[in-house]
Amino acid sequence: MNTPMHGGLGIYIHVPFCAVKCGYCSFCSFPYTSSAAAGFVDAVIRNLKHYSDKGRPVDSVYFGGGTPSLLRAGQIEDIMSELHRSFVLSENAEVTLEANPGTLSRDRINGYLSAGINRLSIGVQSLDDEELKLLGRTHSAERAVKAVYEAADCGFSNISCDIMLALPGQTTDQLDKTISGLTELPLQHISAYILKIEDGTAFFSRGVQRLLPSDELTAEMYLHMVRRLGESGFQQYEVSNFSLPGYESRHNCRYWMLEDYIGIGPSAHSCCYGRRFAVPDDIEDFTKSNAQREYITEDTPGTAEERIMLSLRLRSGLQLSMLDDEDRERIEKKLPALENAGYCVRNSDNISLTPEGFLVSNSVISYLL
Amino acid sequence: MANDKIRNFCIIAHIDHGKSTLADRILELTETVAVRDMEDQLLDNMDIERERGITIKARAVRLKYTARDGEDYIFNLIDTPGHVDFNYEVSRSLAACEGAILVVDASQGIEAQTLANTYLAIEHDLEVVPVVNKIDLPSADPERVCAEVENVIGIPAMDAPRISAKLGTNVEEVLERIVTDIPAPSGDTEKPLKALIFDSYYDPYKGVIIYVRIKEGRVRTGDNIRLMATGAVFTVVEAGFMDANSLVNNNSLEAGEVGYIAASIKSIGDTQVGDTVTNDSDPCDEPLPGYRKVNPMVFSGIYPADGAKYGDLRDALEKLQLNDASLSFEPETSVALGFGFRCGFLGLLHMEIIQERLEREYNLDLITTAPSVIYKVTMTNGEVQYIDNPTNYPDPALIQTAEEPVVKASILSPSEFVGNIMELCQDRRGTFKDMQYLDDTRVELHYELPLNEIVYDFFDVLKSRTKGYASFDYELKGYSPSKLVKLDILLNGEIVDALSFIIHADKAYGRARKIAEKLKENIPRQLFEVPIQAAIGGKIIARETVKAMRKDVLAKCYGGDITRKKKLLEKQKEGKKRMRQLGTVEVPQEAFMSVLKLDS
Numbered sequence: 001m002n003t004p005m006h007g008g009l010g011i012y013i014h015v016p017f018c019a020v021k022c023g024y025c026s027f028c029s030f031p032y033t034s035s036a037a038a039g040f041v042d043a044v045i046r047n048l049k050h051y052s053d054k055g056r057p058v059d060s061v062y063f064g065g066g067t068p069s070l071l072r073a074g075q076i077e078d079i080m081s082e083l084h085r086s087f088v089l090s091e092n093a094e095v096t097l098e099a100n101p102g103t104l105s106r107d108r109i110n111g112y113l114s115a116g117i118n119r120l121s122i123g124v125q126s127l128d129d130e131e132l133k134l135l136g137r138t139h140s141a142e143r144a145v146k147a148v149y150e151a152a153d154c155g156f157s158n159i160s161c162d163i164m165l166a167l168p169g170q171t172t173d174q175l176d177k178t179i180s181g182l183t184e185l186p187l188q189h190i191s192a193y194i195l196k197i198e199d200g201t202a203f204f205s206r207g208v209q210r211l212l213p214s215d216e217l218t219a220e221m222y223l224h225m226v227r228r229l230g231e232s233g234f235q236q237y238e239v240s241n242f243s244l245p246g247y248e249s250r251h252n253c254r255y256w257m258l259e260d261y262i263g264i265g266p267s268a269h270s271c272c273y274g275r276r277f278a279v280p281d282d283i284e285d286f287t288k289s290n291a292q293r294e295y296i297t298e299d300t301p302g303t304a305e306e307r308i309m310l311s312l313r314l315r316s317g318l319q320l321s322m323l324d325d326e327d328r329e330r331i332e333k334k335l336p337a338l339e340n341a342g343y344c345v346r347n348s349d350n351i352s353l354t355p356e357g358f359l360v361s362n363s364v365i366s367y368l369l
Numbered sequence: 370m371a372n373d374k375i376r377n378f379c380i381i382a383h384i385d386h387g388k389s390t391l392a393d394r395i396l397e398l399t400e401t402v403a404v405r406d407m408e409d410q411l412l413d414n415m416d417i418e419r420e421r422g423i424t425i426k427a428r429a430v431r432l433k434y435t436a437r438d439g440e441d442y443i444f445n446l447i448d449t450p451g452h453v454d455f456n457y458e459v460s461r462s463l464a465a466c467e468g469a470i471l472v473v474d475a476s477q478g479i480e481a482q483t484l485a486n487t488y489l490a491i492e493h494d495l496e497v498v499p500v501v502n503k504i505d506l507p508s509a510d511p512e513r514v515c516a517e518v519e520n521v522i523g524i525p526a527m528d529a530p531r532i533s534a535k536l537g538t539n540v541e542e543v544l545e546r547i548v549t550d551i552p553a554p555s556g557d558t559e560k561p562l563k564a565l566i567f568d569s570y571y572d573p574y575k576g577v578i579i580y581v582r583i584k585e586g587r588v589r590t591g592d593n594i595r596l597m598a599t600g601a602v603f604t605v606v607e608a609g610f611m612d613a614n615s616l617v618n619n620n621s622l623e624a625g626e627v628g629y630i631a632a633s634i635k636s637i638g639d640t641q642v643g644d645t646v647t648n649d650s651d652p653c654d655e656p657l658p659g660y661r662k663v664n665p666m667v668f669s670g671i672y673p674a675d676g677a678k679y680g681d682l683r684d685a686l687e688k689l690q691l692n693d694a695s696l697s698f699e700p701e702t703s704v705a706l707g708f709g710f711r712c713g714f715l716g717l718l719h720m721e722i723i724q725e726r727l728e729r730e731y732n733l734d735l736i737t738t739a740p741s742v743i744y745k746v747t748m749t750n751g752e753v754q755y756i757d758n759p760t761n762y763p764d765p766a767l768i769q770t771a772e773e774p775v776v777k778a779s780i781l782s783p784s785e786f787v788g789n790i791m792e793l794c795q796d797r798r799g800t801f802k803d804m805q806y807l808d809d810t811r812v813e814l815h816y817e818l819p820l821n822e823i824v825y826d827f828f829d830v831l832k833s834r835t836k837g838y839a840s841f842d843y844e845l846k847g848y849s850p851s852k853l854v855k856l857d858i859l860l861n862g863e864i865v866d867a868l869s870f871i872i873h874a875d876k877a878y879g880r881a882r883k884i885a886e887k888l889k890e891n892i893p894r895q896l897f898e899v900p901i902q903a904a905i906g907g908k909i910i911a912r913e914t915v916k917a918m919r920k921d922v923l924a925k926c927y928g929g930d931i932t933r934k935k936k937l938l939e940k941q942k943e944g945k946k947r948m949r950q951l952g953t954v955e956v957p958q959e960a961f962m963s964v965l966k967l968d969s
Contacts, residue, residue: 268928270929363918
């Protein structure tokens with residue numbers, strides 16, 4: 001894993017546009033129009049100026065969404081130019097853009113490359129057309145596969161794909177088809193999320209949660225996936241993330257390692273200047289404000305509770321020596337039971353969760369706290 | 370008023386046979402309550418009484434009635450508790466009367482409770498006036514019911530008033546019968562004061578108010594009275610009558626009258642129902658017969674679901690005890706449940722009522738332990754112990770004999786359910802005594818049953834096996850030797866003291882299996898597997914396992930938004946608060962409650 005530079009900074013840009021809102025999505029997004037997108041890009045640029053900081057290097061940039069690939073390459077380029085003006089981008093910075101397979105073309109891919117994007121995260125979700133239809137995705141499995149090949153062909157050497165598991169009615173065999181298909185593609189990283197139906201989504205109001213696989217089956221699928229990906233060289237480094245050695249997402253890791261990041265855009269979250277803060281999910285307010293509005297979500301980030309909760313998401317785990325005596329002693333007393341149950345492993349000063357432990361990580365964490 | 374114009378009476382009826390409705394009609398006809406003040410069923414003034422349609426505590430009210438003979442009469446209507454748990458209170462209420470109106474439902478006939486209370490009234494030499502109610506119902510058969518009363522109770526009933534209390538039909542006839550059939554009270558006002566306490570309650574301004582029937586002599590404000598059983602002496606502040614809605618001070622009460630006395634009495638424990646009130650400077654020779662101290666028969670641990678509410682629970686129990694001297698409680702500590710109280714009750718209904726009042730009127734969330742009866746244990750060294758808490762059950766090696774309380778039970782039911790009832794009583798270790806037909810379709814069964822077999826759910830099961838038709842009554846018979854064992858429940862290898870109980874050895878296996886199953890259903894999957902075991906001594910007799918959870922909710926932390934994750938953890942913490950932490954096992958309140966209802 002690339003050792004993150006301490007004192008470095010990450011920039012997250014939330015592009016809140018989607019062509020179609022997916023039924024399971026609870027994230028902030030609005031219908032795409034070219035004028036809304038243009039106004040949004042201008043506001044992002046203003047905010048980059050606002051947060052300008054040349055005192056420390058930016059070593060990861062992440063365009064998330066929504067559907068960032070709805071922005072044209074030129075717009076990404078404008079944002080990147082401002083980034084270079086207002087911040088110091090380190091030479092080997094990881095610059096990721098999330099892309100929907102349906103929006104990718106060779107031209108776009110080449111445009112993003114020349115704008116400075118060096119990592120693509122493609123929302124494949126599944127390689128089964130039935131499952132894609134059920135999820136309300138507009139692309140086909142074939143289209144997703146083609147997008148990965150095109151990205152690689154155009155020169156992307158760091159490609160990630162998102163998939164979902166524990167879909168309504170899904171079996172382990174069906175999931176295995178997607179996994180097998182993916183591992184044959186020229187990609188270096190996979191993010192895999194267990195479908196969770198959040199209150200307020202279309203799936204929720206349709207009662208889809210009743211159709212989800214049992215916890216038992218979901219756990220079986222998850223563990224199967226961890227094993228299968230591991231056999232193909234994709235090591236699990238976080239609850240939902242897998243990569244070939246050296247391709248762990250630096251931006252993703254910084255969240256769990258309590259490193260600073262600035263989030264720009266409606267609903268974006270930041271951890272910087274000794275506090276956590278967020279932006280309201282209001283596109284109009286964001287577009288017309290000179291500097292985005294912020295509200296504090298946490299005054300004192302980096303507490304032992306946060307450290308335990310966040311670092312245990314990573315396979316690299318928690319350094320007990322980072323805790324004070326009281327926390328450490330309490331946790332050490334509770335460890336043997338967790339080890340016996342196979343939820344965690346201890347290596348002298350380090351404890352980390354196993355895949356079985358990741359599945360029940362909330363309970364493990366609240367047990368330890 | 371001359372004694373020959375006073376009538377003191379009570380109403381005996383089965384639940385739902387219309388006692389309260391009849392009382393309301395009587396109140397209306399005697400214009401004791403202006404019609405606009407009428408609330409349905411005025412005499413039952415506790416919410417729980419209204420909902421269950423039963424009377425828990427006795428009440429009394431004074432009514433004026435102008436009879437057809439043109440004379441004005443004073444009626445003292447003394448309402449009696451309608452449930453077996455309050456048998457003693459019933460007997461004291463009856464002792465304050467000269468007559469009883471027996472209300473029987475025109476379609477359902479006599480029930481076990483009515484029968485028991487009627488026999489009690491006859492024992493007290495009361496004149497019983499039968500009344501057939503609900504003649505407006507299509508299924509009414511007053512002829513059959515009157516014949517049943519004559520056959521079963523042995524009093525003339527063919528000319529009993531046939532009424533509909535609901536519609537007011539013929540209710541005046543009942544009032545006339547009270548005048549003509551029930552004797553006026555006797556008693557000499559010149560003799561030393563002798564008065565019977567038949568009820569009491571706590572008034573925050575006046576202290577304890579005692580309801581009395583003056584048998585001999587008189588009492589006036591300023592008199593010093595002595596309560597003979599406790600020996601306590603008080604100065605009378607008020608002596609008067611009970612209107613439907615208020616107390617009316619008359620400064621005096623005389624032989625034959627029913628009324629109240631207020632004497633700045635602080636503790637209801639001093640005013641025991643059945644005690645005799647006399648004049649401190651001119652006492653009577655001996656107290657009225659029949660007094661006894663009421664002793665709780667059923668015990669249970671009551672704990673606040675939230676340990677911080679222990680003080681609130683204590684305050685609530687103290688307040689309830691102000692009005693209910695038969696409720697006893699003392700602090701108790703459980704490893705599993707923390708601080709709580711061991712409470713003693715007259716019976717099952719009494720226990721349910723107290724629990725319900727604590728939850729409803731005092732807004733407390735409670736965990737209760739399985740009800741226990743009092744076991745009598747003779748140790749090998751000859752010492753006798755009475756055990757009401759399974760935790761205190763001695764080591765079996767030190768026990769010479771163990772005995773359990775046994776009751777005489779009477780069950781009335783349509784004859785078609787006799788098979789079901791016998792099966793149930795058999796299953797509850799009952800001994801069949803006899804059975805008799807009341808008429809062609811109804812039968813009365815007598816059984817001896819161990820009390821611990823009926824404290825759980827006997828009545829519920831009896832009702833469900835007889836489509837709700839059977840009625841049930843019991844009285845304590847005594848102790849009888851029994852093969853008792855203490856059954857412990859272990860979670861993750863640790864005994865949970867709050868779940869231990871004492872049971873007959875033959876029933877232990879079945880009960881143990883059911884409890885283990887119920888706990889398995891009610892303990893949610895958690896991080897670690899939870900073995901559930903039931904054991905007698907060191908021997909495991911039942912076992913279940915709550916498997917470890919495989920997956921909990923995984924929060925996405927998209928774009929570094931960790932607020933959702935934090936919320937989930939908060940939620941988990943909240944959830945934990947509602948759980949009892951026993952070692953590594955988290956046990957929800959429902960799990961403790963589920964073992965109390967094994968057959969439902």
